[in-house]
Amino acid sequence: MKKQLTYAVLFCSILIVSCSSIKTAIYDQYSYQQEISLKIETKALLEHATEDYATYQGQIVKVLLEMDKMEEYEKNKPDNTISYQMWHLMTDSDKNSVAGLFKRWKGKGQLTEVFAEEASKQVMEAFDALIKYEVSKDKDKENILLEIIKTY
Amino acid sequence: MDFEVLLKELRKNLLIALGDRYSEYNNQSKKDIDAFLNASKVKLKRWTILSSEGQLTESDLEWLVKSQKELLVLEALCQAGVSKIALGYLKNRIIKIVVETVKVAVLA
Numbered sequence: 001m002k003k004q005l006t007y008a009v010l011f012c013s014i015l016i017v018s019c020s021s022i023k024t025a026i027y028d029q030y031s032y033q034q035e036i037s038l039k040i041e042t043k044a045l046l047e048h049a050t051e052d053y054a055t056y057q058g059q060i061v062k063v064l065l066e067m068d069k070m071e072e073y074e075k076n077k078p079d080n081t082i083s084y085q086m087w088h089l090m091t092d093s094d095k096n097s098v099a100g101l102f103k104r105w106k107g108k109g110q111l112t113e114v115f116a117e118e119a120s121k122q123v124m125e126a127f128d129a130l131i132k133y134e135v136s137k138d139k140d141k142e143n144i145l146l147e148i149i150k151t152y
Numbered sequence: 153m154d155f156e157v158l159l160k161e162l163r164k165n166l167l168i169a170l171g172d173r174y175s176e177y178n179n180q181s182k183k184d185i186d187a188f189l190n191a192s193k194v195k196l197k198r199w200t201i202l203s204s205e206g207q208l209t210e211s212d213l214e215w216l217v218k219s220q221k222e223l224l225v226l227e228a229l230c231q232a233g234v235s236k237i238a239l240g241y242l243k244n245r246i247i248k249i250v251v252e253t254v255k256v257a258v259l260a
Binding site for chain 1: 218
């Protein structure tokens, strides 16, 4: 019996140590709300992408600043590398995502209707991936809670 | 543009990005990758048609194709993250089962 117990404790210890490499930040309501809010604000701005960039510059700068703040917020959360990497890609103006599209709009002055429509869909999908991942963290929390409820 | 070659390349890169670490979830990942690639195929065809009609410039087309590559990276990150969460949950369950089994054995 003592031997069995020792093996079990040893097994659990190894498992717990190996778990440190797969730790993931828990679901964050603030992140989720900000992701939805920034997606809607970006969509609203991109509906005007066929017009002069200068007209919307103030609002665009504000959205980009909010996105930069979110990147920093996610960067400083423990065990949150994936969310941070996703935000980093979307805020990098040299990548063809959210900040990259605003940069192109700025460079061109105004975008054509067809391109603006297609590019806007791409950017919305990027936000969707981010939101999907945040929601998946909630499933994890839900599963753990269900386990606790079942046990007690 | 050869769609099949491009899609094969995209699939290969996505699987490499996901890696063997999450092999337990490969079936689900593969389903998601296929869904993503099918969506990519539809987009690439539409963009090529729009480009041939002169509605998209060469530079527009290039921007959009690159944006699809960025989406691929986001999808790979998301898949890896979801697998990581599921793997963490599985390990929590294993620990719980071991602890419960030992508890029963000790009390018996």
